[in-house]
Amino acid sequence: MIRIENLYKSFNGFEVLKGISCQVAQGEILALIGGSGHGKSVILKHVAGLLKPDRGRVLIDEIDIWSLRRVELEQLRSRFGFLFQSGALFSSLTVFDNVAFPLRETRKMSEEEIRKRVMTALDQVGLQGAEDKYPAQISGGMIKRTALARSLVGNPEIMLFDEPTTGLDPVIAHTIINLIQSIHKAYGFTGVIVSHELSRVFQIVQKVAMLHEGVILTMGSPAEITSSQDPVVRQFVTGALEGPIKIR
Amino acid sequence: MFILRRMGRMGLFFAKTWYYLFRPPLKMSWVIKQIWFIGTQSTLVIFLTGAFTGMVLGLQGYYTLNRFGSTALLGPMVALSLIRELGPVLSALMVTGRAGSAMTAEIGIMRISEQIDALELMGLNPYRYLVVPKLVAGMISLPLLTAIFDVVGIFGGYLIGVNLLDVGTGTYFGEMANYLDLEDVLAGVYKSFSFGILITWTCSYKGYYAGFGAEGVSKATTQAVVLSSVLILFWDYVMTSALF
Numbered sequence: 001m002i003r004i005e006n007l008y009k010s011f012n013g014f015e016v017l018k019g020i021s022c023q024v025a026q027g028e029i030l031a032l033i034g035g036s037g038h039g040k041s042v043i044l045k046h047v048a049g050l051l052k053p054d055r056g057r058v059l060i061d062e063i064d065i066w067s068l069r070r071v072e073l074e075q076l077r078s079r080f081g082f083l084f085q086s087g088a089l090f091s092s093l094t095v096f097d098n099v100a101f102p103l104r105e106t107r108k109m110s111e112e113e114i115r116k117r118v119m120t121a122l123d124q125v126g127l128q129g130a131e132d133k134y135p136a137q138i139s140g141g142m143i144k145r146t147a148l149a150r151s152l153v154g155n156p157e158i159m160l161f162d163e164p165t166t167g168l169d170p171v172i173a174h175t176i177i178n179l180i181q182s183i184h185k186a187y188g189f190t191g192v193i194v195s196h197e198l199s200r201v202f203q204i205v206q207k208v209a210m211l212h213e214g215v216i217l218t219m220g221s222p223a224e225i226t227s228s229q230d231p232v233v234r235q236f237v238t239g240a241l242e243g244p245i246k247i248r
Numbered sequence: 249m250f251i252l253r254r255m256g257r258m259g260l261f262f263a264k265t266w267y268y269l270f271r272p273p274l275k276m277s278w279v280i281k282q283i284w285f286i287g288t289q290s291t292l293v294i295f296l297t298g299a300f301t302g303m304v305l306g307l308q309g310y311y312t313l314n315r316f317g318s319t320a321l322l323g324p325m326v327a328l329s330l331i332r333e334l335g336p337v338l339s340a341l342m343v344t345g346r347a348g349s350a351m352t353a354e355i356g357i358m359r360i361s362e363q364i365d366a367l368e369l370m371g372l373n374p375y376r377y378l379v380v381p382k383l384v385a386g387m388i389s390l391p392l393l394t395a396i397f398d399v400v401g402i403f404g405g406y407l408i409g410v411n412l413l414d415v416g417t418g419t420y421f422g423e424m425a426n427y428l429d430l431e432d433v434l435a436g437v438y439k440s441f442s443f444g445i446l447i448t449w450t451c452s453y454k455g456y457y458a459g460f461g462a463e464g465v466s467k468a469t470t471q472a473v474v475l476s477s478v479l480i481l482f483w484d485y486v487m488t489s490a491l492f
Contacts, residue, residue: 050365078371088366102370154370 001026002047002158002190007056009042016042018214019056024207029184029191031201031222033236034211035245040194041085043211044160047192048082049073060158078106081151081159081189085166087143089135089150095122095142096131099150106154121149125179141172148176152183159184161193165200173197180204198237202226210236212245261453265383268375278381286347286382286448287389291396297342298335298397302404305329309405310413319413323420324427326405327398331428331436332492335398337484340390340443344476348451351382352472355455356465364456379456382448390444391437398436435491442487443480450476 007020016039024030032040045051046058049065057064060076068076089098099118103109109117122128125145135143144164151159161180165173177197181204184191195201202208202222209219210233218225218233226237235243309325355378358364364374402424409415454472458464 045365048365048369050368074368074371074373076371077369080369082366082369084362084366086361088362090363090366102372105372106370 001059001061002030002192003057003059003062004043004047005057005059007043007046007058008054009039009046009051010054016214017046017053020211020214020216021056022209022216022219024190024192026190027188028207029193029205031205031208032192032194032211033196033198033201033208033225034217035236038211039214040211041162044082044162044192044194047158048080048160049077078102078154079157081154081156083144083147083151083159083161083164085162087135087147089143089146091135093134094131095127095133095135095138095146098135098146099153102150102154117153118149121153122146124152124183125149126175141168141175144168144172144176145179148179148183152187155187157189159189159191161191161195163194163196165195165197174200177201177204212236257457258449258453261379261456262449264375265379265449265452268373269380269383271376274384275377275381278377279384282381282385283389285350286343286385287392290343290346290389290393293342293346294339294393294397295400297338298330298400299404301334301338301397302326302330302401302406303408305334305401306405306408306413310409310415319409319415320419320423321427322405322409322415323402323422323424326409327402327424327428328432330398330401330405331432333484333488335394335401336390336436336439336443337480339394339397339440340447340480341477343386343390343393343443344447344451344473344480348447348476349469349473351448351451352455352458352469353465355379355452356458356468359456359458360461360465374456379448379452382452383445386444386448387441388444390440390447394436394440435487438491439484439487442483446479446483447476450479 002024004020004022007017008015009017020043022030032043034040042051046053052066057066059065065073065076090101093101096118099121100114103114103117122131125148127142127145127149130138130142138146164176164180168176177200180193184204193201193205205222207219208222208225210217210225212232218228218230225233228234231244235245305326306322309322310319313319313321313325358378364378367374367377406420410417410420451472454468454475458468
């Protein structure tokens, strides 16, 4: 279970998060929605322990991650899978080696076993035959799917998705969302997803939190968010030009 | 205050790198890859720089010594200048330009494209994978590159002094053996070893804390080359005062 308590974070004097609190139950997926630059990715990085809060706590299974020693934090992180916005693949490694990397470096597994697991992960994301290609030789959608395979290959308990469909064409974006859904069904991970693909993401999450100007404005089921009468939520969900959200 | 904070962060980066250097496992395959990149791939540029530096020293040395009627000392003059000073310093400056800038750009791009975050998320320490192998490779490669520079430079001086001017082969090498001590060679080795640390530390640090976007990486790369070059010259002065 993920619990965020009263999280504050500033960058160069600019306060991005102003007291965020929320909770994601075991096996549940939470969608974080909100305008660009409102701190959604910053929350994800706090959950992963990549950023240290100015104030507040992030608890994973009731353990405050910043109370852990570095080695313990590294061990905790191995329970995470993180799909980065850019994919964050290692450019000097092939698709196969990128997916195999966490297994080779963190698990005591035979090369044969690694090969089997990597090929299964690549098969799941529809990337059979691309294993010898380098990131520079594949499309944006394939990069995202490779990154998804890499984050799943270690069977993570917690998955964090940072805009998994940004920059992809609608068909590929749909494929990625379906993949996340089917993998969630298969593995039952706890997840947080940051996305602007509201209609598709709402089909696979149990809870949605709307972030606005550093605070969680409202939180509820996808149906509750869709029917919300809050003018900010309404404008964001419908994409209306007129409303209280200031374009910056 | 700002400068003090930056210096503190750089010092902390250095301390962390050494901490992970002595905490096994050392990623040998990554070290070898870096030796190939920093060392082997710099050989040609070191060879060319060494040759021309030696040739210039031969030429300038001959005309200067000729004024005092002591052209017989051309060999020791070329060798001592190269081994004690020019070899370590010029090799380090060339490696900074060729490999140091690439080091900063590589780590900087990994930083802005979230590859360093990805490493951390896998429970892997970026220092162990990205910085320590470069440090070890720098400590091994720089003394070897400097040795190549020195040898090629001495033969460059020989080419000019013996083949073009009228210094005898026996005089060139014989006097060199008389005037050159083991201490001189060791001083060159110490210098190049410390320059290896200096270059990899500065360039990795600048990449690790590169700013946002392409502009951030390009600024970091420029700063790394400038800072590393200035530190090499400063440290060279410190070591020269301490060693001789």
